[in-house]
Amino acid sequence: MTAIDRGTDRAGLVAVVGTGTMGQGIAQVALVAGHPVRLYDAAPGRASRAAGAIADRLGRLVAKERLSAAGRDTALGRLTPVTDLADLAEAELVVEAILEELGAKQQLFTALESVVSDGCLLATNTSSLSVTAVAGVLRRPGRLLGLHFFNPAPLMPLVEVVRGAATDEAAADRAQATVAAWGKTPVRCADTPGFIVNRIARPFYAEAFRAYEERVADPATLDAVLRESGGFRMGPFELTDLIGQDVNEAVTRSVWEALFHDPRFTPSLAQRQLVASGRHGRKTGHGWYDHAQGAGRPAPHTAEPCEPPGKVALHGDLGPAQGLVGLIEEAGIPVTHEPVGAHLALPDGTRLSLADGTTATEDPFAASVRFDLALDYRTATRVALAASTAAPEESLRSAVGLFQALGKEVSVVQDVPGMVVARTVAMLVDFAEDAVARGVAAPEDVDTAMLTGVNYPRGPLAWGRVLGARWVRDTLRNLHHACPTGRYAPSQALIRRAAADERLL
Template identity: 80%
Template sequence: MTASGTSDRGIPRTGTVAVVGTGTMGQGIAQVALIAGHPVRLYDAAPGRAAQAADAIAARLDRLVAKGSLAAADRDAALGRLAAVDRLADLADTELAIEAILEELGAKQQLFTALETVVSDHCLLATNTSSLSVTAVAGALRRPGRLVGLHFFNPAPVLPLVEVVRGFATDRAAADRAYETVAAWGKTPVRCADTPGFIVNRIARPFYAEAFRVYEEGGAEPATIDAVLRESGGFRMGPFELTDLIGQDVNEAVTRSVWESLFHDPKFTPSLAQRRLVDAGLHGRKTGRGWYDHADGAPHPRPHTADPCDAPAKIALRGDLGPAAGLVPLIEEAGITLVREPVAEAGPGGFLALPDGTRLSLTDGSAATTDPFAPGIRFDLALDYRTATRIALAPSATADPLATAAATGLFQALGKQVSVVEDLPGMIVARTVAMLVDFAADAVARGVASAGDIDTAMRTGVNYPRGPLHWGDQLGAGWVRDVLKNLHDACPTGRYAPSQALIRRAATEGKLL
């Protein structure tokens, strides 16, 4: 680190940062640079907009002082470094210019072409685009090597992640300089190649898409799917409530953009149900209704939760439960007699045998109804079976209701609420996590980003309970591959075909991370 507080390769703390485009994201980025100690200049093509943004930033800093998060003296010093300017020419001596204007390629190219005639050759140029190609934005420049993507997440002052995107023509030195600068600002930078969706918006697609597909296929209602992914999968929010927060129009546009940029790859196919919401103007909280009704006083739908049932006094364990092995001590702690039977009698895969002989097994990506040992009941994957508060069950079409009641009572005895859902391949959590793992493994193989940066991005950018590659290592690459192969057999569109990267890992059970 230098005396100015940045690394030798970053922008010095005394270097001026320009932010062009002063909407919510531009203001947030400007605030981050300002708090880090830089002089900051705001420019907006709309007359008076930059001055309004400076006033808004000042009000934000006042609120931080009122909450005790910022010293009054630091606020005063920061505001002394903030200036709104009316002309691009006023940015001539900046060392870093960050663009946060509308997501339109032509507009961005025009802006950077104009900036290039104003700033010095040493000035680093950055676009905050979340959906456009950094390579394409730089394509109109005389010196495209100095343009890099700096994708901040909203709200920029709060969320730590910044994707540092290196376009096809971006100089490594420029990407390193941007990375070191962002790190000096106290953010968590990750490096990634210029690919549709970058890291987060590429790898997160299955989190939404699989939930929407379960809903479209009649597997469960949104409130139940959200609850299962939260309370069993460990995700902070379910995909239906999260997209209502983000905005259905925004989330669907990102999905469509990635799908179209990847030449309609079936793995990224958008949801028809979500498209209908967008067409109807039901964009979520901002319009008062999306998947849920957000009007004042509107009741929030409750997830399907089974009524109390009696737990069996005794069950048998045949074989190894694999990723669900954590259930074994829970069953014993609950006082239920567990009889371990020889593995040789277990058949393919391990399972719990209910008193009437019905097989209760972790979903393997196939439907319980297609199991040759049916009638049976599947249960879903959990992040941690000890801490999970809800478990989903999917009985086969021929399962005895009394067996379903016994399975329900078993999990209730372990302290879990139970949601009985339709018998769909892969259920809810398992198919979602398997797809996330596969997308992440494929991204590493394609050079999108390193395994470590992908896991960091998914934990810090969208608050996943585990990085997908770390999660895949815990589940086992072979288990993930088999879940996807069974899903692919049930739905042979290419959507669930495991990637070659995952297949290679599973063949040797090599680590994904």
């Protein structure tokens, strides 16, 4: 693959059309990488103001000693705001970052096609529209592709390189090589609703919002469990307040509608009500949380200290939670081993088992308590527990005391299928497996996208390999039995792998 050459005058010219936050960020990336850049915006004066904003940002980089003053001056010498599309005639790459309206993008690229050379690459930064549809009005649709940058473009490494139905392989190769030369991490994907990240990430938000609607716990507790047990950098409630509830809900709705209302992608009514009420998150001062000046963040529900059990019996093995056994022994609590089962038995008769898509209340053993999945039980600082409605209070206290003896905070949540982390991760793994099976992207690109685009603690396919295809399938089947709407139906790709006892991709 050959990247677009960098130059100091006209060679390697990159044009950016649309000078909002994303357009400015893309222009800055190309500038710092050594390209001459021309900025165009249909609104009078906006391109010049954007050039000034880029100069200010580069100045801040100089102040932070991340860029030399000479480097800033050289970069700014290559930046030219223009007022006419004809001024983009010499561009080798045009990146569009205008409003997310199909007609507007088609009109722009039709106009550009009559201006630029036949060798110029055309790229749309759309996050929600079909690249194929954008290119459908062009005489030469083969040179148009998607380059989906993530905000803020100068900081986020991921770029999704999206091939439309008519995109030439050579065009995609050249675009990928170019963004790689800019220091970005490109991943290739097909033109499908949500591409990689916005498709596979939907359960991270949807399952937490559904848990809230089911009154499993409050947003602060659900966020804490997913952060401190699941290993995610931010919980879904605080993250969507940062993104903007209107923006996040619109992406979810767009993917759901584009996939013909697939029940796995159903939007959240609670989030829809937030958006309708104007509570869009930080930018409006209120979302799931109150962001007004001086407003404190509510604390997650955390259990009071309880006495740990004097000993524990391991029946069978705990599957993905087997690492707990070593932690219990390290805490000085004796562990005996029994050959049959998949649970921990405490001296008072309490039976502790890993969340598997069923509820503790469904367990025929009354004193049943479920514990949630963790990314790594050794490093997790919080674990969620849910007790059967028939369990005596002493059973819950014993279970709480056991995890507290391991140095964990404990959040007691309502007893629902899959709890919090388990159902979220099982869905993420299956969405990733299904995306690969449908040709959305290669396995390595899926995990790279989720690691670098949304900062997941582990790629979902790698996570699935740790958990095992059968555990993921069985958890989803149990969830599907509890909620037979199709939302939790495991994909055929996952079912096949689990049946053959194959590793996930």
